Amino acid sequence: MRLVWLLLFGALLSCRGGEKPPNIVLIVLDTTRSDRLSVYGHERKTSPFLERFGSSGVRFDQAWSVSSWTLPSHATMFTGLHPDEHGATQENFTISEDLDTLAERLKAKGYQTAGFSNNPWVSHRVGLTQGFDHFSEMWVVKKTREKTGRHATLDEIDSWKETVLDDDEPFFVFVNLIEPHLPYSPPVDTGKRFFDSKADYQAAGEHFQGAGKITVRHYQGTNPLTGEEWSDLSALYEGELHRVDQVTRKVLARLEEIREGETVVIITADHGEHHNEHDHLGHVFSLYEPLVHVPMLARGPGFTAGTVRDEPVSLLDIAPTILHIAGADTAGMHSIGTDIRGEISTKRALPLTYGWPQQVLRGFPEDLQSGPTLAAHRRSLRGAVYYPYKLIRGSDGEEVYYDLRKDPDENVPLDTATIPEAIRAAMDSAAGIPAGRSDAAAPDSETLPEDEMDSTTAEELRLLGYIE
Template sequence: MVVVMDTARARETVRSDYRDMSLSAIDRLAEDGTEYTQAFAGSPWTLPSHASLFTGTYPSKHGAHGGHKHLDDDLPTLAEAFRTNGYETVAVTNNTWISEEFGFARGFETVYKTWQYVQTDTDLGEIARTTEGRATVRALANRLTEGNPIVNVANALYGKFLRKRTDDGAQRTNEWIGDWLTDRTRDEPFFCFINYLEPHLEYRPPKSFAEEFLPNGVTYDEAMEVPQDAWGYIAGEVDLTDRELDILHALYRAEIAYLDRRIGELREHLETAGEFEDTVFVVTSDHGENIGDHGMMDHQYNLYDTLLHVPLVVHGEGFGTGQNEDLVQLTDLAPTLLDAAGIDAPELREESQGQSFHPAAETEPRECAIAEYMAPQPSMDALEQRVGNLPAEVRRYDRSLRAIRTDDWKLIRGSDGSHELYHLADEPVEQTDLAAENADRVAALDDCLDDWLASFDHAEATGDVSMTDATEARLEDLGYLQ
């Protein structure tokens, strides 16, 4: 079982001297399993990072990124490998990117989308969320002919009245998983993937969780009034005080604490069904988050560790206990899980750029980790349509980025010719750029990055991918501008 806590960064989730919050469910898994403290995503946002997890490849090879928002069928996926080898394959998704429309259903027998009350290709949820009164009736009337009218009305009413505003789908995910495990009569093993969305903007945790983290004197109602307009903040149109950023950080931590509770509940479902001891249970994240860090919000336009450093806990037979400080990446999960299941899957292994970190694989630790940001998302044009004229310091984000890191050093290289160099051993927060005074080290890491880029064929996929109006509206609900 692979559980992705969408947008959960390592700083709040990996056990360390910095973390000052309790995550009982995740910590319990980490104590009985292996916690990889130096795990890194290959991209800083959902679509390319999940594509890397599913294929074991990086964005320049799998081709799913801001310039081509689809995982094409050129590469085999982890779900396909498990299904071919006799596993029941199930995905429960709370994030619109992880759906059939963007190429992520391949290999899954069942894909359950929690934003729909009845599973269908027609999604009226954005109408229910964004219109009121007679406008809702008119909008629904215009869309009822798409697919099954009864199903459409059920989904719209669910989105409007029943889906809890302080839960982005975790509760419904667990209810569905619990029922599935209870009713399951099949003898074959299963591969289950879950994307939980709670830590993602907007941060609206349950009141009881938020009040544990809010600064003294700040009420829940006051916290809910703090602007969460990431794009306005990045463009300089929205100002946030240090106090307001502290409030947002508190809400973000509360979202993670709430999700930790739901992960504990998920474990209970597995235990009740008698499946936990036989299950390799993985908890990770697709990327992190900036909450004023580096002058940014959300998870775009940069490759700092606030976005790339993610939690990774693996519990199950064959894995040891304790913390492991070796460099690992999400691209490594595919071959690792194949090793854990004893599956050959030669095509997936041949295409994968990851390396197994399963204890039985006896591979040498990584010397470096790679990350890619192939195109800005949203584009400068989309951002300008949202916030108005962009200042020059924002337009500099109109570039692609690649990063290479060792245990001690990290180089970030831009398509605009920029270089940033950080000595992580001395300053893990990446505030002091040392590129100017370390030309030799920049050149050495540049060469390593070039050698890596020359070692494989790059995807030829380019151009925009069409999506339905409903999907585009739902992505904009999540803060993604198209």
């Protein structure tokens, strides 16, 4: 009987007189490295909106992804699981239907759930639409939607608001914006800001048409990019960051007005991008900071405006935070995940993974896929960050530690004896062992053959450089 009263009391407290739980918005800026955003101190004004957003909420300065590409990172945000647990990697493209996803758990709590994805790696094809009442795969939508001059995602969100949304119930909205992903083609108004002249911007844009080609050219090594090309590539990327910053502002203007002051917004990235650091381009073959150090910003009920936090956070924290906000349960999620509104331990070893790059290699011409040029990259990677220490371990046996505070560019491997034993042990366990594999052990069944994809998805993947 006493238990019944306690439960009733608890239920009353959680309703707080019928008060609705807040609306929740999760925006993922695909391919956005934090150090190139002005909200994180970059000298060029790439993110004026995020700067304002940051001062009206909380900016997390030490945030890491769990991987360096779209699929495992989103799957972690959508499940609260480590990539080993949800299983979506380079070699297995779908998450199991048996997993309880973030959207499913929110739906069970009475939330309306809607997703708007601009990346085919976040789609029904890989199981990531589980639990969404509404999911717009924008590359498909764009084929039918009339061109209005506005961003198609904004029009799609407007339609959803008009035709699907019930204003009386709380909602969870997920948006993936892909602008900073290769190929970089910022519109003129944002692109030219990062060049000396409009003509320079136009010339650079024309020079770099096509994504796969530039990555192949770089890793092939026979025709290396010149200094000017790197600088143009970087300026185009910054134009895309500015563009995605402005689209984010417009997305939020549409979503936050529905219940002003009662919407929690979390903005982060699935991974970053290399522009020649450690000889890398794009987001392949690496777990260095340009790929795994991501932005994370949040505002709304529970986040104190104007706060900067420097405790380490991870994409593993996204699902538990959102579920706690909604009053939903987090059973079965990875034990390290925590609600980032509250106290966050500084003694955390955050895991990083990069599977054997089978999918990436498929994007290269056949002779390169198994030839000597890419031999050093045919390996899987595991890592961990226990700030300020970082470990990167390859399936080829390489193992390096860095001190990110003293050596943020990861150039000087540490003498392991200088790292406290307990910290090393925690990193060792968080990283785990990278699985090796031989080239011969790459059966075709583990790829996503083109003929199984609809042509629009294949076209989009080709445009993004994932398939030849």
